[in-house]
Amino acid sequence: MPPKKVAGACCGVEDVGRVFQQIHKSAAHFHKCRTNLLNYAEENRTGVIDAVCRVVLLVLKESPRLAPDSLRRHHSFLTEVCKGFRERFHSDEIAIALLKAVEPFHNANDKTVRLGVVSVFDALLKTVDQSDTSEERQNFYQNVAEMLKLRAHDKFPAVRERAVSAVSCFQSGKKDCDVTQQLMALLCTDNSADVRRQILRCICARKEFLEGYFHGMIRSVRDVVSRVRAEAWDALSRFHWKYLVAYATAKNIPLPDLIHQGLSDASSSVAIACRAALTNCWLHRDYRDDGEAMLELVLAGGGGLEPYEAISTEVLLYCRKHRNARTSVVNFESVSAASLLLWKANAKLAADTEGDDETAVLLPLSQFSTLLQETVYAYARPDVDPKAVKFKNVDEADIILRILLSAFDVYEENGYLAHADNTTRGSLLRIIGFLLKVVPDDDPALFIDVAVRSLKSLTGRTPEEATKTITASLDSLFRSLKLPQMYALGYDDVEAFGRKSRERQRELFRLRMKLRGGETSQEAYDQLKEEMDRDEKFLLRMQFIVLAFLSHSQRGDTIPTFCSHIIQLGRQQDNEAVKVASTTSLGLQCLVNPDTVHTFMPLILSDANEIVGSSDRCVALAALGVVFDLVMEYGLRFFDCPARDAGHGGHYTHAGAAELGTGTTTTKTAGTNAAVTSSSTGAAGPIAADAEARLHHERALAQEDEHRVGGNNLLNTLRSFLRSHCAERNPMVVVGFCKLLSCNRVPHAQVPEIIAEILMHYMAYRQEEKGNASAAYMVDFLNKFLYSFASSHPNRQMAFAQGGVVAFTALLRYNPTVALRLMELATRLSDAYVLVQIREIDPATARQVARLAEGENTSMEDSTLNKNASARSTATRTSTRCSRLMRELSRFSLHEYIASELLIEISQTDSGEVSDACLDTLEKRMYFYAKEAPSWLLFCANRALTAANSNLQSRLQKWIDDVCARFPPCAESDVAASEANVTKWQETLEARERAVEKLLDSDIANVLCQTIRCVPPGEGPEVALSAVKMERKRERETDTTFGINSMLTRQRRTRR
Incomplete structure (x- = not known):
């Protein structure tokens, strides 16, 4: 009897509470406390269950005041107790009782209580008896699932995370499951990374989960948070490789590209997770380290070789690490794309690893030439059986060909091509030449770039062989065109070729009209259309060959005459794609050969002035890009005309005399004979003289100097594009001018004006940023460029500040709210702490000031100049290099200049709203680093104070007093200084008015101002x-x- 009394006494709420209190303090007696509770339950199971429920409710009530570690041990102990009940009593009644006890509190006001409820469900739902299918139990599960679905949308992220983990017990993984649908939606839309990661953790390795969560996992692989990306790779690794490849192929998702992105991720944890999924799971678990079998499944998707090469390298490194590496050699009896990928990766690793011999892996060049030749023939003529090589799958010929062509780089880096014998080199050149002549139906540019790059590597010592091969390929393609065969045109009949091409285009249009009217047959129309499509593919192939050849050429290389004719041939076509490719090739020709720049620049400028059509195939945009590239390469002075001693007429005579020196002398000395001939021939004399003068003029125009467009004219033309409004052209023009500013190709006097125009485009893009992806990209691009430009040099920062003030003044006249957004950018990037040379003095202080600046961006109305500047001043004074830092800050401080411009605007405006905007900027965003108060700033302040209305005078006077208090007392200015300030005042007013009016005259400013004028000015x-x-x-x-x-x-x- 006494033991029973002890057992009955130990199962009270107080005793159970002491057990849990001991668990909350430490987990050292975890097993002992669990055993004691189970022993108590043998005597009085109902009493122990009731006591545990009471204690759990008490802990739930006190959870806001308990440590997270204590709560974590609390839930772990509950789980172990419930598991012990299942093992000893074969019952889950304690788990069900606990769940029913805490369920009513799932919607408590305190988020910690809600978190405790869902944590209990998350811990105990895994311990219930899943074989119990009674109606009562199923109804309870239904209520629990509905409750957890509500908590999965809780405001508190931690509650959502635990609720998601708990409710995942009820999902089936299928798309028609309600729980799965909600979790899939949360995976894509929840703003908490921990919630998204928890959903990925709950994905099971079953086929229905792969079907339901495939898009969500692929989306999470590209998540912005690294731990979510790592968890996504862990979730994908649970499924078999062949199922993943099948789903990716069906959904048109490039799985190798995703793996390559994961392997090269900036976060090491993501790269490790991706590598573990690739090697430990898919390679080792699914294919027993057979990399070739694993790669065969994904090679059918096509795409670039870089992802496949990265995967092959990881496979080989994994096999080497586990001492399971096999030397990959080429077996001519069974050649496949996967085996060649592993062979190339093995050869590259052997060549890059010290101590390895790549000669055991690399094929001799003669055998490599044979393999390449058979592959090219299999690609060009798949119906013919190869002679020396047996392919595992002939459909992989295009991938095998890409791999073999890219293997030229391995031979080149190890010096094999430089020492190749003439027979092997000639064989390889013939193969590459034949490959260039093959025109694929789908992609006319296929294999061109890699083939030309291989050709350049092969003919490094004999460039004339590369020129000969390219010319032969172009000649073969030209002779295959239908149009020149029809009219017996040669490659130099450029204008005739273009004229006949346009005639054929009109003939096709007439046949289409006749076909609709029933006057001709469908066969005639189809035959002409097929002929034109075939010629277009051949022309594109020729243009892409020239483009690739010039892309891999260097300055000063000889350009074959045939290439120049092909470029001009493409420019005469009535086909946008051909003209775009030829225009790009013409730009490369000018970059390779500077002697041709002045000849073709007028033509390129004429194309750039054409009407802009579709953005993807537009000659005007291609020509505009070429113009910017040429200006970036050569500068504007390159296009200036040389000084001449005489005018146009003198040069006209001089050029004719230079070209026809002997003939001119004969004409002058034989005056009598000329007179007799003139009188005898009658009207023939003037005609001959006109023909001779025209000949002189044409020969003068043939000289390069006659085609110089002039650097100033060229810049004005480009600036006219910048000032105009064209949605398709504006992004390229803005990016082009950003590049010109980056490489100092713009005259310093015009930099502020161009910066002001770019800022107008920037504000226009900010107005459209919300629903326009292109505008959002341009805003991000310009933010990064303007920061880089303003921080790179003090002169650039000064030019940016001047341009920002001009743009701000122009926008201020239409909408002060929009102007304030621009001034925020201008003041932030004009801060001296942004400069690189300031940040290099004391990087720690610069980082501290940058953090302060980010905090001050959200300042409210009560922010004043002193409050904003105090933290910066403290950080500067406490710097270890205080004296040098303050000296350089005073030297490059620009906010004094901006403040003076704002004060001038206050003195010149009659609008109270404009004055408020300027004064708000003065109070909140001005950081003065000058050692003494600038006399010009005080002069402008006094003028503004005199002109301001009574409502603003008190605020402005307080601001002036604060500014004067920051600087040491200065002596009174003399009369000369006052007169100089008055003169400067008049000059400044005139200059800023001219700049603002010039900016407002542009089309882009008119469009922007009309857009922002629609915003009600009364709204703050x-x-x-x-x-x-x-x-x-x-x-x-x-x-x-x-x-x-x-x-x-x-x-x-x-x-x-």
């Missing part, structure tokens, strides 16, 4: 920005990866 910045934020909250971007970092970045930019 806060109202407009809050509306934007509300719209962004409602918007759901389904085409991009949803990440918390991107959300914060966009919100921060919106608040600014």
Whole structure:
């Protein structure tokens, strides 16, 4: 009897509470406490269950005040107790009782209580008896699932994470499962990375899960958070390789590209997870280290070779690490793309590894030539059986050909091509020449780049052989065209070829009209259409060959005459794709041969002025890109005309005399004979003289100098594109000018004007950023460029500040709210701490100031100049290099200049809203680093104070007092200084008015101003920005990866 009393006494709530209290303190007595509870349950199971439920409810009530580690041990102990009940009593009644006890509190106000509830469900649902299919139990599970689905959408991310883990017990993985549908939606839309990672952890290695979650896992592989990407690779690794490849092929997803991105991920944890999935799971688990069998499944997808090479390298490294590597050699009896990939990767690793001999892996060049020849013939004539090689699958001939052509790089790097004998070199050249002549039906550019690159590697010592091979291929393709055969045209009949091509185009149009009217047969129309399509493919092939040949040429290389004729031939065609390729080739020709620049630049400029059509195939955009490339390469001075002693007439006579020196002398000395001849021939004399003068003029025009467009004219033409409004052309023009500014190809006097025009484009893109992917990209591009440009050099930062002030003043006249957004960018990038040479003085202080600047971007109305500047001043004074830092900051401080411009605007405007905007900027965003107060700034402040209305005078006076308090007291300025400031004031007013008017005269400024004028001016910045934020909250971007970092970045930019 006494033991029973002890057992009955030990099963009370107090005793169970002490057990749990001991667990909360430490897990050292974990097993002992579990055993004691189970022993107590043998005597009084109902009492122990009731006591445990009471204690769990008490812990749930106190959970906001308990440590996370204690709660973690608490839930682990509950799980072990429930498992012990299952093992000893073959019952899960304690788990069910606990779940029923905490279920009513799932919607508590305290988020910690809700987290405790879902944590209990997450821990105990895995311990219930799944074989119990009674109606009562199924109804309970249904209620639990509905409750957890509600908590999966909780406001608190931690609650959602545990709820997702708990509710995953009820999903089947199929798309028609309600729980699976909700988890799939959360995987794509939840803004918490831990929730998305938890959903990926709950994916089981079953076929139905692969079908339901495949797109979600692929999306998570590209997630913005690295731990989610790593978990996505772990989730994918649970499925068999062949099923993944089958789904990726069916969904048209490039799985090798995704693996390559994962292997080269910037996060080491993601790269490790991807590598483990590739080698430990798919290679070792699924294929027993047979890399060739694994690669065969994905090679049918095509694409570039780089992902396959990366996968092959990882496979070989894994086999080497586990001492299971086999030397990959080429077996001519069974050649496959997978075996050749492993062979190339093995050869490259052997060549790059010290101590390995690549000669045991690389084929001799003679055998390599034979294999390449058989592959080319199998690709060109798949119906003919190869003689010396047996292919495992002839359909892989195109992939095998790409692999073999890329293997030229391995031979080149190890010096095999330089020492090849003439027979082998000649054989390889013939094979490459034949490959260039083959025109694929789908892609006219197929194999051209890699073939030309291999050709250049093979003929490094004998470039004339490369020229001969290219010319022979182009000649063969030209002779295969139908149009020149029909009219017996040669490759130099450029204009006739273009004229006949346009005639054939009109003939096709007439046949189409007649076919619709029933006046001709379908066969005639189809025959002409097929002939034109065939000629287009051959012309494109020829243009791409020339383009690849010039791309792999260097400055000063000899360009074959045939290539120049092919380029001009393409420019005469009535086909956009051919003209775009030929225009690009013409630009490369000018880059390779500077002597041709002045000849073709007028033609390229004429093409750039054409009407812009579709963005993907537009001659105007291609020509504009070529113009920017040439200006970047040669500079604007290269296009200036040389100084001449005489005018046009003098040069006309001089050129004629230079070209026809002897003939001119004879004409002058034989005056009598000329007069007799003139009188005898009557009207023939003037005609001969006109013909001779025209000949002189044509020969003068043939000289290069006559075609120089002039650097200033060229820049004005490009700036006219920048000032105009064309949605298709503007991005290329803006990017082109950004490149010109980066490489200092713009005159310094015009840099601020161009910066102002670029900023107008920037604000236009910001207006369209919300629903336009192209505008969003341009905003991101310009943000990075402007920061890089302004931070690179003090002169560039000064030019940026000047351009920013001009653009701000122009926008201020239409919408101060939009102008303030621009001024925020201008003041932030004009801060002296942005400069690289300032940051290099003390990087730690620069990083601290950068963090302060990010915090100050969200400052509210009560921010003043002193409050904003105090933290920066403290950071500067406490720097280890304080004296040098303050000296350089004072030297390159630009906010004094911006402040003076704002004060000038206040003094010249009658609008209270404009004055408020300028004064807000002065109070919130001005950081002065000068050691003494600039007299010009104080002069402008006094002028603004005099002209300001009574409402702004107090604020402006307070700002002036704060500025004067920051600087040491200065002596009174003399009369000469005052007169100089007055003169400078007048000059500044005139200059800024001219700059603003010039900017407002541009089309892009008119379009932007008309757009922003629609915004009601009475609404302040806060109202407009809050509306934007509300719209962004409602918007759901389904085409991009949803990440918390991107959300914060966009919100921060919106608040600014």
